[in-house]
Amino acid sequence: MTEEFLIGPDPDNPRLTQAVEGTDHTGARQTIRVVMERPLTIFLNRQEIVTAMTIGDYPEYLALGFLRNQGMLSDAEAVTGVEYDEELETVIVRTEGETDFEEKLKKKTRTSGCAVGTVFGDMMEGLEGVILPDAELRTSWLYALARKINTAPSLYLEAGAIHGTVLCHGDRPLVYMEDVGRHNAVDKIAGWMLSERVPAADKILYTTGRLTSEMVIKTAMMGIPVLTSRSGFTAWGVEIAREVGLTLIGRMRGKRFICLAGEERLLRDADPDAVGDEDRKHRRKGAGE
Structure with a gap:
C-alpha cells in the first residue's frame, strides 16, 4: 500500500488475486494474476437487502456505504454495530430503530453499471432539495491528483478488470478503493466517510468509470461537490x-479534460503546456470507452 493514501490499493494481498495459467497469441504458456470475485450479502437489521459481487476487501465499509447511498441509512442514523462473517460472506448493519424496506426493494431496477449495479426506483427522491456547496476547483489540483493516482501501485496495474475510485482533498488523494464494480468502490468510500464522520463539502471524487446518472446521484447524495473521471459522460448524468450544482469533469488524460458542469467554479491556475504527458506504462483506459 502506498504511503500517499490513508487507505490505498493492496495489490500484494493474496486474497484479492489468483494465478491462472493460459497461452498467449504465439501459443506460449503464460501465468497471469486475475482478480477474485466473492459474493457479499448485506443485511440491515433482520432484513436481507442485496448480494453483491465484490473483491472482498473492506466489507463493512461497502455495506455501510451501499445502505447510505441507497437512502436506507442516513448520516444521523444511530448505527449500533456492523458485523462481518467471513465464513457466511455476510455483513449485518444494526441500527437503533426498526427498518422496513420491503416495498422499496420491490422497485429495484438494473442500471447501466458493471457488476450487477442496482438503483432503486425512487432513488431520485433522495436528490430533492440537494444543492451542493459552491466549491472552488483548481486545475493544478486535477493535474497533481491524476499524476499521483495513475502512478500508484494498484490492482488495476497488477491484474486489470477492475475499477478505482479515490476520495481527494485539494491536490491530495486520501482514500483509494478498487472493486469489480465502480459502484462498489464508491460505496466503500461512502462507508468510510460515514464511519469516520468525514465532511464532504471540501472533497473531490475521482473515478475510472463512466459518469452515468447513478454515479452523479451517489456523489451528490454523499454531499461531494466535484466528480472527475478518465472516462466519458452520459447525457442524464450531465443534466x-x-x-x-455538481462540478463534472471527464475524459481527464494527461493535460486534457472536459468540464460539462460547474465551469464557473473552475480556476485555471496551471499552464497545460507545462504538464507532461502520461507515462505509457501507467495509462489506464477508462472503462466503457
Missing part, C-alpha cells in the same frame, strides 16, 4: 449534475 443531473447541472441541476444539483
